[in-house]
Amino acid sequence: MNSRKLLLLLVIASLASAFFALDLGRFFSLDYFKSQQAAIEAYRAAHPGLTAGIFFAVYVAVTGLSLPGAAILTLVGGAIFGLLWGAVIVSFASTLGATLAFLVARFALRDWVQSQFGVRLKAINAGIEKEGGFYLFTLRLIPIFPFFVINLVMGLTPIRAWTFYWVSQIGMLAGTLVYVNAGTQLARIDSLRGILSPGLLISFALLGVFPLIAQKIVSAVKARRVYAKWPKPKRFDRNLIVIGAGSAGLVTAYIAAAVKAKVTLIEKHRMGGDCLNTGCVPSKALIRSAKLLSHMRRSPEFGIRKAAAEFDFAEVMDRVQRVIREVAPHDSVERYTGLGVDVIEGAAKITSPWTVEATTAEGARTLTTRAIVIAAGARPFVPPIPGLEEVGYLTSDTVWNLRELPKRLVVLGGGPIGSELTQTFARFGSQVTQVEMAPRILIREDPEVSERVTARFRQEGIQVLVNHRAKQFVAENGEKILIAEHDGSDTRIPFDTVLVAVGRVANTTGYGLEELGIPATRARTVETDDCLQTLYPNIYAAGDVAGPYQFTHTAAHQAWYASVNALFGPFKTFKADYSVIPWSTFVDPEVARVGLNEQEAKERGIAHEVSVYGIDDLDRAIADGEAHGFVKVLTAPGKDRILGVTIVGEHAGDLLAEYVLAMRHGIGLNKILGTIHIYPTLAEANKYAAGVWKKAHAPQKLLAWVERFHAWRRG
C-alpha cells in the first residue's frame, strides 16, 4: 500500500477515533435532539439556508466517515425541514456521503483487496461488471444491510462511481421517505425500533425482491421479443436436439438420456468429433510411437549400447487408425442408441428456435424440440497468407492421411497442437522447422516453461524460429519456400510440406445461426451467457463452438451445464464453473497447468508466493532417466491456499491431478504434505513441492525456542 493511501486511512481512522473518544455519538440520539428541538427550530426559522447547509455538511461527514448516526439524522431532517425538503436534503447528503465512503474504500483498499482475493472475487467482479447497478439497487432497498457496509464493499468492486451514485440515490429514496416522514412525527417516536415495525420490514423486503422479479419480467419480455417472429409448435417431438457428436455433444446427449429426456443427437461427419478422429486420440497415439523411437535413440543412457529401430511411417499411421478404431465404440451410434439416444447421421440446420432440419442420405426432415444444444465444434484456422493455397498445406484435420514422412516439414504455430506435432515428426526423422511469430513458443505458459521445451526441441534437432512472421509462400524451381519476416528482414525457409497449426476457429456458419441472428463473440465463438444460453433462452452452446477453452474435458464439463440447463432451465439454471481448469501439452518434457501461473498473476496484479521443487532431485525420476522439470506452486501470501500449479516433466499431466483435486476442494499444501505418497514414484514431487512451501513458512522464532528447549534437555 503506498504512502498516500496509508495517510488517507490514518486521517479517517483518527477522525473516527476522535468521534468515539469525545463521545460525539451522544449528539446523535433521539433524546438529545428532542431536548434541543425547540432551539434548533428557532434557529432554522431565523437562518433557514444556513441550517440546511450545516445539516447537509454534518450528514455528509457522518456517512462519508461511516460513523453511526445517519438514521437519527434522517429523522431529524424530517423533523426540522418537513417531508419534502427533508427528503431532498437527506437524499442528496446521504448519496454524496455514501459516494465519498465508496471512493475512500476504492482508493485506499480496492487494489489491495483485489490483489489478495482477486481469484476468489473473479465471479463477483464479473457479476458486478455486468449487473452491478442491479445488485446495488436490491441492496439499497433492503435496509437490513447496513448502508455503510454497502458503501465500503461496493468501493472494492469494479462498479463505476457514477453508477454507484445514481443507483444509490434512487435505491435509497424509498427508505429516506419512510424515515423522513417518520421524523415529521418525531414527537411521537421514542426509539428507532418503532419505525422498523415488522410490517414495514416486510414492505422493505418486498421492495428488495422487486428488482429480482423485475429482472425476471425483463428477461421474459426480451425472450418474447426474440421469439416473436417464430411460430411455436403446439407440441414437441423431443425434449432436446444436440447438434454435433464430439466431446460436448456426446456428453450432452448422454446426460439427457440418463435423466430420461427424449434426445436426438445429429452428427454430419464422424461420431466422436475432433477428439477421437483428428485430435486427442490420433495425436497421442502418434506421440507414443515417436516417444518409443526417442527412447531407443537414448538407449546408451540406459546401459544398452545399441537399439536399432526400423519402421515404415505408413505402418505407424496405420496403428494410429487402429487406435482410433479401438476407441471408436465408446462414441459409436450403437452405444448411444443403446443408452437411449436417438442418433441421426446427417447434417443439422436450425430452422426456428424449436425446429431443426436433419438432412440424411434419405432426404431432409424437420424435427421439433423444446431445447437445442449447439455442439458443432471448431476447425483449424488457416490464415490468408499469399501463396499458401498454391503450395498446398496440411492441418490437424488432414495430417492423419499422410502415409509418407515429409522430409522437410515446416510447422506454422508454436501453440500446443503445433508443438506436439513438431516434436513428433522430428522424432520420426523429418527435418522440422517450427515458425512462431510470438517471442516464444507455448506463450501462455511461464517463460521458463517455453525455454525448457525450446531447449529440448533444439537438442532433438528441431529448428525453432520465434519472432518470425510467415509472410508469403512461393515455389521456385520446383522447390517450396516460406518467406518469413524477422527483425525487419526476410528469412527464406525451403520445405517439402507445411502444417498449419495457428489456432482453431469455431463452426458458426451454415447451420442456421445467421438466420436466427445468434451472435458471435469477438473470439468468433457462439455468444452465450454464464449458463451457456444463447440469445434464445432454449438454445444453448457447449464445447469448442462456445469457448473459452478448447479441450475435451472442458467440452464435457460444459456439456453437463448445457444439458441440465436446457432440460430444467425454467426451474433452475446453473452457471458454468471455470474456477479450476487444468490442461496439458503433451510435448516432451510434458507441461501441465491448473489455475494461475506467474505471468498471469503478475499481469493481473494478484499477490502470490512461489514454491518450486526441481524434479531433477527426485529418486524415481533419476532412476527413470527423466531427472528434469519442476513443480511450481503459486500460493496466496502467508496462506495455505493454492492459486495455481505448473508442472514440467515426465507424466506432468498425470501428476497434476492431485493439485487439481486440491484446488477444486480447497485442500492446502499442509494436507498434501501430510498425505503418504508411494516411494519411489513421480507423484512424490507433489509432496516435495508442498515441503518447499512448508520450509519457507517454518516458524523460525518458535524453532529457536525449541532449539533452546533441546539444549536445556541435554543439560
Ligand SMILES: Cc1cc2nc3c(=O)[nH]c(=O)nc-3n(C[C@H](O)[C@H](O)[C@H](O)COP(=O)(O)OP(=O)(O)OC[C@H]3O[C@@H](n4cnc5c(N)ncnc54)[C@H](O)[C@@H]3O)c2cc1C
Ligand atoms: C491435434 C489436436 C490435438 C488435441 N489434443 C487434445 C488433448 O490432448 N486434450 C484435450 O483436452 N483436447 C485436445 N484437443 C482439443 C479437442 O479435440 C477439442 O477441444 C474437442 O474435440 C472439442 O469437442 P467439441 O464437441 O466441442 O467439438 P468437435 O469434437 O469438433 O465436435 C463437433 C462435431 O459437430 C459436428 N457438426 C458440426 N456442424 C454440424 C451440423 N450442422 N450438423 C451435424 N453435425 C455437425 C462435427 O462434424 C463434429 O463432429 C486437440 C485438438 C487437436 C486438433
